[in-house]
Structure formats: structure tokens, C-alpha cells
Amino acid sequence: MPSPGPYRIALNGYGRIGRCVLRALHERAGAGIQGAGMQIVALNDLADQASIEYLTRFDSTHGRFPGEVRVEGDCLMIDGQPVQVLSQPQPETIDWKALNIDLLLECSGQYTSREEASRFTHAGVPRVLFSQPMANESAVDATVVFGANHQQLDPQARLVSNASCTTNCSVPLLKLLNEQIGLEYVSITTIHSAMNDQPVIDAYHHTDLRRTRSAFQSMIPVSTGLARGIERLLPELAGRVQAKAIRVPTLNVSALDITLQTQRDTSAEEINRLLQAASQGTFKGLVDYTELPHASCDFNHDPHSAVVDGSQTRVSGPRMVNLLVWFDNEWGFANRMLDVADYWLQIASRD
Template identity: 55%
Template sequence: MSYRVAINGLGRIGRSVLRAWFERPVGPPLELVALNELADIQTLAHLTRYDSTHGKFSGSVAVEGQHLVVNGCRMAVSHTPDIAELPWRELGVDLVLECTGAFSDRSAAMVHLQQGAQRVLFSQPAEPDVDATIVYGVNHQSLRPEHRIVSNASCTTNCIVPVIQVLNEAFGIEHGVITTIHSAMNDQPVIDAYHHTDLRKTRSAFQSIIPVDTGLARGIDRLLPALAGRFEAQAMRVPVVNVSAMDLTVMLQTGSSREAVNALFREAATRFPPGVLGWTDEPLASCDFNHDTRSAIVDLSQTRLSGDRLLKVLVWFD
């Protein structure tokens, strides 16, 4: 018996999910059966075949009427702006991957359920009223059958929380500050343009380093409640298309050394499920992590300690 999945929103995240699904075949019982995207189906097919960041798709992509066919898998395509009109019941959808970025609370997820879906997974941080926020490798074992509305948290949370967890379990953490050095995003203009909330985001994405707001500290509080209130976070958008880094500074409770910290990360990477925590000691740049599927890659060459407790760690992620 198959488990039928739909994607709502085929923007940057939704298309990445679509391509990843077929690049690393999920296989039975999971079956991708439906896509909802406002753009026309020919454009969707073109952007699935060709991606400026991740290159040409290695499989086959075709359009058959209102179906997108990828590697022989037929997916019904709709262009419905109102989620209250989505055909999940008719299509027998079990799980909706909510990738529009437009919705983040229980009330929106309930509309998907009312339309016939059995469960909803948000691709971004959600409000506290969802059933669970899950970071794979950190708290995925807390997922329960009764959890029908779940958030996958943010890219930055998936990157930094495993690293913080490792350090806290080994040394204890008094407090910390995180700076996200993030690639440009689609809420930034190519040339100067108006923005409805943030004057900094009126500036060209590729001419400036731009400070932006981040809710990362709240995400850490939610995932690691024992460390609630101990972290502050800030973020900078930088003029690159993909791959971001996180600069983590923490005050350890127990003193250590650079060598011991790096040895800890090498060992800890083996304890996480595959694809969560990695490390490198090579002299790499951000472009070397493009298309890297791991949640976090600790750059051991950049580990620094002031005294034996003030620690700085650099972590990459795509």
C-alpha cells in the first residue's frame, strides 16, 4: 500500500524537494502524486530540468497534459491559489509538504486536512501551535503517530542545533552568540527596489552584505529547552547564490582544547544518522559545499579557543 505525498509550492524549496526526491529515489511505499504551483506547467518542467545553482537534472522530465512526469513518475499538477480548493481528497493524498513559505500556523495546516490530506509537514519554521517541530538527528525520535501537523524547522536550525547539542553534552554551555552568513534569497532584489517591511532589503542582493532579522534563537529554545534564553543570533545576507555558513561562539562550562573539540566532532559525526553531521579539515570555500546534502559540516580548520572556554566554531550548510 502506497503512502501518497503532495507538494504545495514549487519555488526554491519545493523544486529542491522535487529534484532530491528523484536524485535519491525514496521508493515504496512513498509515492509523489501531486504538485500545486501557480506557475504554468511548462515553466515548472523547465525549471525542474535546469537549475542555475544545482545544474541540469540527470533524469527525464516531460509534460503530459496536466501531469508532470519525472523519471516515469506521473504527478498531477494544479495551479490553485486558495488552499481551501486543493484536490487532496480526490487524489488520496496522505501527506502535504507545505513549501510555499506563505503559511506557518495550525489554522493553515488544518485547511489542508479539511481538504482531505492526513498530515502536513511545513518546510520552514512554524508557530508554536503545531504538533511538533522536528530536527532530524536531534529530536526525531519524539515524533508520534498523533502528530499530524509538523514543522521541519529552518535550514539554520537544522545546521546549528546538532552542533550545539554535541558541545553542550560534552562540555556544557553557559551562553552563546550565532552569526549566520547566508546566501542571497528571493526576498532580495537584484537591483535596488522597494520592500514592504525592511529598508535594508531594498538594496541589491549582489552589491551589499545585508544584516537581516532572524528567529534562530527562538528555534534553539524550542528544540533545546535546557538552553532556553542562553543564545542570541544575528544574520547577514552575502552576495553568493548558494551555501551558507554559521559562526558559533559559545562560553563552555568546562575548559577544553582545540584538538579535543575537533576530536569530539569527528567522533560525534559517527553517532548521528547519515546525512546530519559532517566535518572537514580541508582548505575549502563555500562553493565546495554546493549540493551537499548534510545538515551541518563543521570546518575543523576554523575552530578557535580563547583561553580554554571561549570557543568559536564555523559550520557550513547548503
Template identity: 35%
Template sequence: MKLRLAINGFGRIGRMLVRAYLANHDYFKDLEIIAINDIAEAQTLLHLLKFDSTHGRLQANVHLYENQLIIQKNNQTLCQILLLNQPNPQQLIWHQLDIDVVLECTGHFRSYNDANLHRLSGAKQVIIGSAPFDMVDASVVVGVNDDTLSRTLPIISGVSCTTQALVPLLNTLHQTFGIDSVMMTEVHAVTADQTVLDQAHRDLRRGRASGQNIIPTTSSSINASIRVLPFLNGKLSGHSIRVPTVNVACIDVTAVFTHTPTLNDVSNLLKTTSQTTLRGIMDYTDEPLVSSDFIGDTHSLIIDGSQLMQAGNQFKILAWYDNEVGYANRLLDMCLVLAKR
């Protein structure tokens, strides 16, 4: 039987989940998107799915029939998704729809108790599509610890797009060279919680105009990475810099290793790993590319071999990632693992 999914919150990640599902429908054939819940009107959700300023027009026919989103391709109906409009997760009808997993993508219900409202409404499991506010039953990075996924885990965190990029890199480096210390700078495109013009915000810097400022802020990936890789505790720190682009981010990592390698050792390790154990998760390029060249890339991270550097015992590694498409694919990968358990 297919794993029955519901998406709560049809914003950037929610819509990318549907696009990723449609783009690789055969691969995700063991999954079925049953329902989407969002407080916006159905016609608005339809329009935002069809037309996207970053990723272009949806390569499928999509229309509304009563309260369902009908998606067709090559005269074949791929999805019939029920649209719900309920602001309170506890009032949703997941029990009636026999939902296996709710992908919580609003960005609001990130505490354990809030995410658990979906289970009180009848869902069997919840995957929070971001770093959690507090505890969860598992924090999962695909390619590193997704073997811990189980149908018995009530609340799971898919951590963040940056964590999905950073953890496979650091785990790979640590297994071969050992990590003494790491500093990470996340250079990230603007997100929906930022503002066009200066206004009040819980983060005074993120409240400044996003289109005309480079904005330092915190990165949830630091604590999330330590949750997944406890050996990083006391060895990893860093922050985020928001820049005026709409998509694609990179991590700029400076590491000191226990067993100091050569620059070629680091390059060869990352290149080999991208072709073997982390194939489909990590990629490697030597081409002189810029951020927009990675729009639509489904990998968690793409190592930029041209930017590998060494100064003394310090090594710098730069990795790109589409913070929307790559992350949406990882959430679906997690669901695919659960479908086979």
C-alpha cells in the same frame, strides 16, 4: 504502503525536494510524490525543474503529459506527478488524492491556521518547510528529536535550514561540555524574498539590492532552536548576514561551556559524532574549502575543522551547509520516519 506526499509551492525548496527524491530514489522508496501545487504555469514549472542555475540540468528525462509531470530515468518512469494550479489551499483536492503529508513550501502558509487549510482539504498531516509563524504540534530537527514524529501530529515544522544545522551542533556540544552561552552568526546566501534593486520591503535592509550589499537581518533559527532545545532559552542569541551568493551558508558559533574543554576535545567530539551518532547529518572536513565546494552536499552541517578556534574560555566553530539540498533531504527524511510509523 508508500507515504503519499504533495508539495505546495514549487520554488527553490519545492524543486529541491523533487531533485533530492530522484537523486536517492532507492533510499526514499517508501515515499511517493503524488501532486505539486503552484500558481505558475505548468510549462514554467517544467522548465525550472529541468534547468537550474545553481545545481545544473536535471539528470533525468522530464516532460508534460496533459496535467502530469512525467519523470523517467534509464527508461524507467520514476514519477507521475499531478500538477495543480490552486492559490487557495482550502480548494485543493487532497481528499480525492488520499494525501498523507503536504510539504508546505510556499513560505506563505506558515501559521497554524493557514497550514491547517491543507487538512481541511483532506491531507492527513502538514510539514511546514520553514520556521512557523506561531504554534505547531512539533518542531523537528533530524538527528535530534525526530523520534517524536508521529502520524497523529497534525501540523509539524521542519524549522529552517539553519536550525537543522545549528541544533545538532549545540546539542552535541551541550551533552558533553554543557553550554553556558552561545552567539551565532548565520552567513546566508540570498533568498527569493530579497530584491535585485532597492524597493519597499517589510525589512528595510532586506529591501536593498541583494547583489551589491552585505545585509544584516534577523534569523528565525534562534527561536526555532530554543523550541527544540529549551535549555538554550536565555543562553542563545544571534542574527543573519545575507551575502551576494546564490547558495550555501555557514554558521559561525561562539560558545562558552560549563566544563571548559581543550580545542582538541572539541575537534575530536565533532569528528567522532559525525562518524557515529550523526552520520549522514553532520560531516567534518579539514580541507581549505569555500562555499561553492558544498553545493549539492546532503548533510545538515559540515564542520570546518580548519576554523576551530579558542580564546580564553570562548570557542568558535564554523559549519557549512547547502541551504537548499541539505534542507530538502531533511524534509524527506522526516517523511521517511513517518512512513515507518
């Protein structure tokens, strides 16, 4: 059972998502790193302390950290609150029990099978939330998209995936439209900002030859598991979803170009009315809606999983629907990790 008072959480991996999680929790609290009933007490990353401090204080995408950050001994001090910094390459070399944590947020993206994921629980971690979709459904006890299926989470679960940023963006919308109108087929193109598995200039950087090309000189098609992720969360759409992805030369904020074949006639007005109503009701705080003339940079640091651009909704046929949906692929996803973590710990403490 989780400890009383603020839940104690740790981060394994302190890259883009790990740092965003810490910042998001800090912002939720207003000050300090204790927010929504959670407190970060430790982080594990192979980077040196000076780099960890520096990249916490200054971020090219999200700006300066809105608080005091300094190193004191083996701790990163955030507004005077200590976060123990560890530097261990293997889960088994950390005394997790001594840290007395309630939950580990695994943000390195390196553990994708059941065997690999279980290394943490075998080493004494009570429960782990992974920041990526897993290789197959059996690798974890559950894959959760907050707002779509989080209420089905078993409090006794020990290994849970937070899915992907694109799955978090698409699944609530598809679930709603399938329930309200009915979906025959789904085709999605992800227009995704560049990521750190791409080189700045051409380099021997990846087994996918396209990813050896400069991230900031080309739009680059890459593989995606989005269709599989959607069907995992919405099995009623199994065999009817296709997806592809293109990386584009921007630093942050991505979009989904979603094409739907509906089971009955509809209109752009009906689609927008449903999505706007959901943004103010069922999915408030998770999905937003706009018809303003936005560009992608307007959604930097936006905490929503999805922002529907109603000005771009099109209906042809009249059963072919096209949507444009924006999302901050870093900040929105980090906030959903905290939502799932908070919900999981609360139900586990009541069990």
C-alpha cells in the same frame, strides 16, 4: 493510516525547496521520483506548466535535472512517472481526498499560524510537513530537527514543522556539545546566501528597508528567528542564545559562525574530536567534518545538515569556543524534509 506500498506525497509550493525536494527524492531512487518508499504524485503551484517544466529541467544552482522531464496533459512526467500539476491559490479548492495522499509537504512558506496551517487538514489532508518554522510553538503539533528530536515525534501528529535550515544545522551540534561539555552561552552569526525576498537591484521589495537594496552589491543584515528556534528545540538553553544574520552576494551555501562559552575548560582538539566522532557515529549522514582548505562553493549540493570546518575551530580563554560550520541551505534542508517525512510515515503506518 498511510497507504501500503510507496507512500503518496504531494508538494504545495514549487519554488526553491519544492524543486529540491523532488530532485532529492529522484536522486535517492537512482531514477524516477519514487525513493525511500515515497512517491510524489502531485504538486500545486501558481506558475504556468511551461515554467514548471523548464525550472525542473534547468537549475542555476544544482544543474540539469538528471532525468527526462516533460509535460503531458495536466501532468509533469518525470522519467515517465506522472506528477499531477495543480494551480490553486487556496487549500480548500483542491480535492485532496481524491489525490489519496499520505502526506503533504508544504513548501510555499505562507502558512505560519495554527489557523492557517489547519486549513489543509480541514480540507482533507491527513498530515502536513511545513518547510519553515512557525510563528509560535502551538501552531503545529511538533517542530522536528532530524537527528536531534525526530524520535519523539507522535505518529498521531497532523501538523509538523521541519524548522529552518539554520536550526537543522545548529541544533545537533549544540545538543552534543551541551551534553558533553556544557554550554553557558551561545552566540551565532548566520552568513547566508541571497534569497528571493531580495531584489537584484534596489527596488521597493520589502518592508525591511535593508532588503530593498541590491542582493548582489552588498552584505545585508536581516532579522532571524534562529535563537528562538534553538531554544524551542533545546529548552535547557532558554535565555542563553543570541543570533543575527547577514545575507551575502552568493547564490547558495551558507555558514554559521558559532561562539560558545562553555561550562568547563576545553580545547580545540577536544571540540574537534567530539564533532568528528559524531560525524562518523551518532550524526553520520547528517553532520560531516573536514579540515581541508574549503571555500563555500565546495558544499553546493551537499546533503548534510552541517559540515564542521575543523581547521577553523578556535578556543580562547579557555572557555570561549568559535566554530565555522558550512551548509547547503537548499539541498541539505530538502533532504532533511524527506528524512522526517519518511520517518513520520513509517511510524504512522505501524501505529
